[in-house]
Amino acid sequence: MAGAVLLAVMMLCTGCAAQKELPKQAEVGFYLDTVITLTAYVEDRQVLKDALEECGRYERMLSRTVEGSDVWRINHANGAPVEVSDDTMRILQCAKEISEKSGGAFDVTIAPVSTMWNFTREPHELPDAEAIARAAELVDYTRMQLDGNTVTLPEGMMIDLGGIAKGYIADQVKEYLKGRGVQYAILSFGGNIVAIGKEKPDGTPWKVGIQDIDKPTGEHMLVSLNRGGSTVTSGIYERGFTLDGVRYHHLLSAETGWPVQNELASVTIFSESSMEGDALSTTAYVLGTEKGMELIESLEGIEAVFIARDRTVTYTSGAAAYMVE
Known part of the structure; x- marks a missing residue:
């Protein structure tokens, strides 16, 4: 869904020590049917490999x-x-x-x-x-x-954590890396992006693109800021197919069992917890713009961007603060 624009950085050591440049290191893995990319400014790349092992444990x-x-x-x-x-x-x-x-x-x-x-x-x-x-x-x-x-769970019923587990794992991997001394990182779990550090070491912001609903993966319609929290997008372009002019996608109605057909193409949630953001991006999409807005506005510290199929963009009351003009 989204990626982060990462630039080479320079970090000042404390006191009168010379400047020290922390290398940008990255590790990529595949867990929970998702490409996971962990990028951090660290000396030892092994910490990122260990973090990917954590992803495997949670899977x-x-x-x-x-x-x-x-x-x-x-x-x-x-x-x-x-x-x-x-x-x-x-x-x-x-x-x-x-x-x-x-x-x-x-x-x-x-x-x-x-x-x-x-x-x-x-x-x-x-x-x-x-x-x-x-x-x-x-x-x-x-x-x-x-x-x-x-x-x-009653016999015959089953659970699937696909709409929330990636967010939880993203939160836990973030805490794991912080515990290993990582101060600056951007972690991509497909549609879930979390950052460590309110900004990059050089003081510039973390930027996360919001996918253009009509263009190939990686082309952005909007650009948002991440200040050390979570950015999660759910959209009908992620997993689905079009048949006889109808888009069938993975955002299903719990009531009917069929893909939800409403005016929306995607919902992006800004929150501290990626677990909450993960679940709420799906929830707000299913509810549609009006009811989804009502739900997000009722929750403290959470904002959202709704993109309709006709490319109309609707923001919750505090979402503009997360956007790059």
């Missing part, structure tokens, strides 16, 4: 398709209680809160429906409508019980 914990993961065990428990990690429970608690605030527009129990869609297979085909309808009946976050570190 083994949170992926729906990795046998033995917390999510896999929940989905294969046939209704029995499952004890999960603190990480998984934090994600599920956040997901539940956003589900409640949005009236179910966001729902991690979407898996019975999402597993029926394949947006990469060609030729493109639509799932059976009756099968989708039956699967949609199994989507209901209110039936997911969370008690301590125990999750209970």
Whole structure:
């Protein structure tokens, strides 16, 4: 979705010591079906390799398709209680809160429906409508019980953390790198961008492009600022296909099981927590501009940019402060 414009920097050492230039180092990995690029100003590149190992650890914990993961065990428990990690429970608690605030527009129990869609297979085909309808009946976050570190899901229901886990992992990798002494970094998890440091070492801002909805990946329609927080975009151009003039994409309705068809092409969320931003970008898209604006305006410290299919741009009340004119 987005990338960051990174420039060579010069960092002054404390006191009267000579100037020292920290090299810009980068490592790339592929986790959770996403290319992850970690770029930081550090002496030792190994810290970035170690951070990618953290991504792998979280994937083994949170992926729906990795046998033995917390999510896999929940989905294969046939209704029995499952004890999960603190990480998984934090994600599920956040997901539940956003589900409640949005009236179910966001729902991690979407898996019975999402597993029926394949947006990469060609030729493109639509799932059976009756099968989708039956699967949609199994989507209901209110039936997911969370008690301590125990999750209970009725038999036949499944969860998919694809709309929130990347944000959580981005937050955790950020904290891991800070714990290893990294002071300046930009971390790309596909549509999730998080920064360490309110600006680059030379005092210039981190810039994050917001994808042009009508152009190839990497071409930006808008440019935003990241001041050490999170920038997350969800859009219909990310994963999907067009068939008979209709765009079928991965942002699904928990009620119908079909891709949401509204006026929007993308939503970008500015927040401190990338986990919240991840879930809210999907939620705000599903709600549409009017209701999505109402939700984001009700949340402290969170702003959004809504881009409609006709390229109309709508900002929440504080979003302009994040934009490059």
